[in-house]
Amino acid sequence: MKKIVGLGVAAIVVIALGFAGWLLLGRNPMAFAPGATVALQDYKGGNVSGAPAQLANADLVQRGAYLAHAADCQACHTAPGGAPYAGGFAFNMPFGTIYSTNITPDQQTGIGTYSDAQFLAAVHQGIRADGAQLYPAMPYTSYTYMTDADALAIKAYLFTLAPVHAPAKPNQLSWPYNQRRLLALWNVMFNPDARFRPNPSQSPQWNRGAYLAEAMGHCGECHTPRNPAYALDNHRKYAGALTAGWRAYNITSETDSGIGAWNDADLTLYLATGHANGHGGAAGPMGEATDDSLSYLVPDDVHALVTYLRSIPAQASDVPRTVTAPAPASHKQGVGAGADLRGEKMFAGACASCHDWTGVSPVTGYATLTGVRAVNDPSATNVAQTVIHGVNRKTAEGKFFMPAFGEGYSDDDIAAVANYVTARFGAKGAHLTGSDVAALRKQASQLPISHEAPHG
Amino acid sequence: MLTLTVNGQLRDVDVPQDMPLLWVLRDHLNLVGTKYGCGIAQCGACTVHVGGRPVRSCQLNVGDVGTRPVVTIEGVGNTPHGAKLQQAWIEGAVPQCGYCQAGQIMSATALLDSNPKPDDSDIDAAMAGNLCRCGTYIRIRRAIKSAADKSA
Numbered sequence: 001m002k003k004i005v006g007l008g009v010a011a012i013v014v015i016a017l018g019f020a021g022w023l024l025l026g027r028n029p030m031a032f033a034p035g036a037t038v039a040l041q042d043y044k045g046g047n048v049s050g051a052p053a054q055l056a057n058a059d060l061v062q063r064g065a066y067l068a069h070a071a072d073c074q075a076c077h078t079a080p081g082g083a084p085y086a087g088g089f090a091f092n093m094p095f096g097t098i099y100s101t102n103i104t105p106d107q108q109t110g111i112g113t114y115s116d117a118q119f120l121a122a123v124h125q126g127i128r129a130d131g132a133q134l135y136p137a138m139p140y141t142s143y144t145y146m147t148d149a150d151a152l153a154i155k156a157y158l159f160t161l162a163p164v165h166a167p168a169k170p171n172q173l174s175w176p177y178n179q180r181r182l183l184a185l186w187n188v189m190f191n192p193d194a195r196f197r198p199n200p201s202q203s204p205q206w207n208r209g210a211y212l213a214e215a216m217g218h219c220g221e222c223h224t225p226r227n228p229a230y231a232l233d234n235h236r237k238y239a240g241a242l243t244a245g246w247r248a249y250n251i252t253s254e255t256d257s258g259i260g261a262w263n264d265a266d267l268t269l270y271l272a273t274g275h276a277n278g279h280g281g282a283a284g285p286m287g288e289a290t291d292d293s294l295s296y297l298v299p300d301d302v303h304a305l306v307t308y309l310r311s312i313p314a315q316a317s318d319v320p321r322t323v324t325a326p327a328p329a330s331h332k333q334g335v336g337a338g339a340d341l342r343g344e345k346m347f348a349g350a351c352a353s354c355h356d357w358t359g360v361s362p363v364t365g366y367a368t369l370t371g372v373r374a375v376n377d378p379s380a381t382n383v384a385q386t387v388i389h390g391v392n393r394k395t396a397e398g399k400f401f402m403p404a405f406g407e408g409y410s411d412d413d414i415a416a417v418a419n420y421v422t423a424r425f426g427a428k429g430a431h432l433t434g435s436d437v438a439a440l441r442k443q444a445s446q447l448p449i450s451h452e453a454p455h456g
Numbered sequence: 457m458l459t460l461t462v463n464g465q466l467r468d469v470d471v472p473q474d475m476p477l478l479w480v481l482r483d484h485l486n487l488v489g490t491k492y493g494c495g496i497a498q499c500g501a502c503t504v505h506v507g508g509r510p511v512r513s514c515q516l517n518v519g520d521v522g523t524r525p526v527v528t529i530e531g532v533g534n535t536p537h538g539a540k541l542q543q544a545w546i547e548g549a550v551p552q553c554g555y556c557q558a559g560q561i562m563s564a565t566a567l568l569d570s571n572p573k574p575d576d577s578d579i580d581a582a583m584a585g586n587l588c589r590c591g592t593y594i595r596i597r598r599a600i601k602s603a604a605d606k607s608a
Contacts, residue, residue, distance in 0.1 A: 329570070331581040348584035353512050354497050357581070362509040363497075363516050398474045398517060403496040 020189070026233045027141070027190050029214045029224070032313050035201025040147065045204035048211045049147045049196065052298045064157030067150050070216040070301070071143065072293035073158075075285075076100045086110075086164040091137045092244060092443050096173035098137045106163035111155075119155045120148055125193055126183070133183035135171070136190075141232065145196040145215035190231035202311070209308025212301055217293060222248035222285060239315035245443025246284040247381040249373050254314035256321040264306055272302050273397055277365040278324070280372030281400055283391045284382065284444070291393055320427040322376045326358040327424050335423045343420025346413060350405065351421070359425040366400050369425045380418040380430030384440050387414050411437040460521060462487070463531025473519030477511075478502045480518045481528060489529035489558050493587075500586030503559035504528045510566035529558035537568040537607065544603040552590035560586050564600050572607050574600065 030037075040049065047053075051063035058066075068074070077100050079088030087102040105112040111119065111129075118129040126133060126140035134140065143151070176182060187193075196215050198207045213219045220232050222243040227233040240250035240257070252258040259267060266276040274282035274290030282290045294302070327334040331344065334357075347355075354367045359375075361367035369375050374382035390404030405414065411434035418437075423429025460467050462485060469484050481487045481504070490513060493501030497512040504513045507524030532538035541564050544550075551557045560583070567574055567582040574582070579600055588596070 330578070332577065345584070348581045350498060350585070352581070353500065353503075353510070353585040354515060356509075362506060362511050364520055398519075401496075401515070403498060 026227060026235045027192055027231065029142075029220050029232065029234050029237060030199070030210055031234065032237060033199050033202055033206075033210075033311060035199045037197035037199045040196060040198060043198040043200065043207070045198065045200060045207060048198050048204065048207040049150055049215075051153070052301055054298050060153055060156045061160050064153035064155070066296065067216065068154045068157050069293050069296035070212060071146070071154060072217060072289055073103065073154065075288045075292045076137075077103050083164045083166065085158065085161055086166040088166060088169055093137075095177045096171065098135050098171045098173065099169040100137070101168045102164060102166040103158055104161045104164040104166075105159045106165055109165055109167045110163055111158065112163060114155070116152055116155065120151055123151045123154075124195075126187060126191065133180045133187070135180075135183065136186070136231070139218040139221045141191045142214055142218035142221060144191055144193050145211070147195060147215075150215075186229065186231070190229065203307065205304045205307045206311060208301065209304035209306070212297070212305055213308050217289075217305075219251070223251050236315055238309075238312050240317045240319070242381065244285060245381070245440050246286075246385050247374075247377060247379065248285070249377075250315065250317040250319060251309060252312045252315045253310060254316055257317040257319040258314060259309065260314060261322075267306050267309070268299075268302055271305055272297070272299070273395055274393065275366055275395075275397070275400070277368070278371040280368065280374065281366045281391070281393075283374075283386050283393075284389065287391065287393050291395065295395065319373060319377050322371055322373060323425065323427050324371045326360045326370045329358050331357050335420070335429070339423055339429075340416045340419045342413070343416035343418075343423075346409070346417040347420050347424070351417065354402075367402070369421065372425075375422055376426040376428075378422060378426070378428040378430050380422045380432050381440065383421050383430070384414055384418040384432060384437055385444055387417060388437075388441060389444070406441065410434065411441070458518060458521075460518070461523070461525040463527055464525070464534070469518070471518060474517045476514050477504070477506070477516045477518050477521060477526070478513035481513060481526075487528050487530050491555055491558055493556070493559075498585075498587075499556070500559040500563060501556050503562040503586065505532070505562060505566060508566070508569065510563050527562075529562060532562060532565050535565065535569075537572075537603070538565045540603040540606050541565055541568065541599065544599040544606070548595050548599040548602065550592055550595040550599050552592055556586060556588045556590075557592075560588065560596055564596070564603075567600070568604060568607065573604055 051066045055063050055066055074084055076089050077085045077087050082088050085104050087100045089100040091098045102110040104110040107113055114129055121127040123140060123146060124144045126136060126138060128134055196211050223238045223240060224232045224234060225236045225239055225241045238251045241248055250258040253260040255261050266279055270276040270279060271294050274287055354363050355361055355369050359369035388406035391400055391402040393400040414437045415432040415434050418432050419430045457468055457470050460469060467485055469480055471480055471484055478490060478492060481490050490504055491501040493499035495514050497515045502513045503510050505527040506521060533542050541561055545561060563583055563586050571578055579597055
């Protein structure tokens with residue numbers, strides 16, 4: 001009898017260790033690439049960290065500004081309509097709300113008193129100056145790969161900002177998530193606390209792209225699914241995830257649900273500008289990532305990102321192959337019986353004038369729905385969010401605007417039009433209900449609704 | 457300097473590429489029949505034809521027009537369906553205040569151009585984005601049907 005119990009305990013221990021090992025193996029975002037890595041100082045392939053060659057003669061603060069954009073500090077450390085970098089942006093998580101903090105050099109409420117060592121501890125280890133653990137909403141498990149020099153260049157830039165007095169908003173978390181100390185344990189498991197190690201068997205461009213994607217841009221924080229402990233699960237690297245009420249799509253090299261079928265020119269253009277004809281435009285969090293971060297990258301760095309993205313192993317996800325043919329010109333054709341008539345009415349009144357019944361906009365490629373992944377996503381998550389929040393981006397290419405319908409239309413209306421749009425222009429219609437839309441509104445409640453009529 | 461084809465004429469305009477076509481028409485070409493309503497493509501008052509398609513000119517940057525010909529309410533009477541619709545509009549005394557009517561006629565003309573015999577559902581699908589605060593919808597529908605009958 002004792003033997004059987006002993007075997008049972010041993011089996012449980014083996015399974016537990018195996019699971020822990022599986023989780024640990026999932027924490028290195030660059031482990032997929034074949035070849036051994038070397039320490040950065042031993043790498044002979046040129047500079048993979050730091051600001052690009054164009055800024056070789058720039059001063060520390062200018063380089064820090066470039067790197068702060070590359071790391072996209074601003075998007076999360078700025079509340080809608082608030083002072084840049086003064087914090088207060090809400091992360092609505094399944095277990096409560098966390099607010100980003102003030103990283104302007106204010107002495108009382110910002111990081112004005114941080115020493116270099118304290119700043120590095122926050123960026124690499126998630127430990128703030130008073131020794132408390134930061135929540136991993138701050139992507140220190142990605143930033144941990146950043147070099148000390150780059151982190152300190154960002155600090156130098158942040159310290160040139162005007163100090164803003166903005167006390168941290170208290171987080172609203174339930175037990176046990178409000179116990180910061182537990183994060184020490186989480187960090188042992190999920191923060192490698194190691195700097196970027198180049199991989200000489202990959203090209204210098206790949207290494208630069210890996211540094212930009214992982215240490216700086218932290219793409220995986222939205223695009224990689226999370227494990228049960230809410231850490232990134234790099235077994236399914238970049239396979240897509242639902243983050244803050246928006247779906248971050250599969251950006252692996254998978255042909256149907258990933259970006260394997262995109263050509264280099266489109267991918268480069270999309271990263272640099274947030275739009276490529278035939279693929280639609282970035283909205284929501286990716287719109288912010290474009291406008292606050294990716295659009296600042298020099299062309300060489302965008303190309304490096306493309307090189308790196310191309311190498312990500314394919315992962316299938318649940319978004320079907322994108323429909324690239326326009327819908328019929330007549331509203332009577334194109335959606336089968338059982339189409340949502342309420343959705344059709346809404347589309348006729350509010351959408352068809354720009355998006356057209358075919359989905360090919362006579363106004364601008366930005367408004368073309370044909371070929372856009374969001375309308376091919378049978379969850380219709382991003383379609384519903386775009387209808388609620390609209391789009392209001394100012395890019396180098398011009399303004400990119402869609403009205404926000406969130407305050408004008410009910411949850412049922414928005415569900416109906418999202419279901420109709422996915423049925424008409426995508427591979428498979430969604431079945432959202434009004435309560436689904438209500439939940440989506442809550443998850444993305446930190447996003448501003450764009451009231452502005454830019455041509456008014 | 458941009459060159460546009462407006463109502464069959466070549467017109468040069470010296471405006472920024474990102475200026476909405478509506479303001480080019482109204483402020484630079486003095487074609488004030490096209491109206492500004494909501495500014496966010498939700499009312500239809502600014503509808504013109506670009507490349508034969510009905511387009512909300514408040515949302516179309518002039519730089520995106522390219523070589524596509526532009527037709528406004530001032531020129532649509534020179535097209536067969538436009539002429540019939542304007543006649544039907546007069547006979548049916550469609551407008552009340554009139555502010556939305558240029559856009560209504562432009563959308564209706566584009567409808568007949570692509571579908572000369574629309575049924576009620578076609579009219580709804582094509583005209584739903586053109587709002588009329590006076591509520592002339594019944595007369596608009598009647599005028600479209602009357603013009604379509606005359607096209608036979």
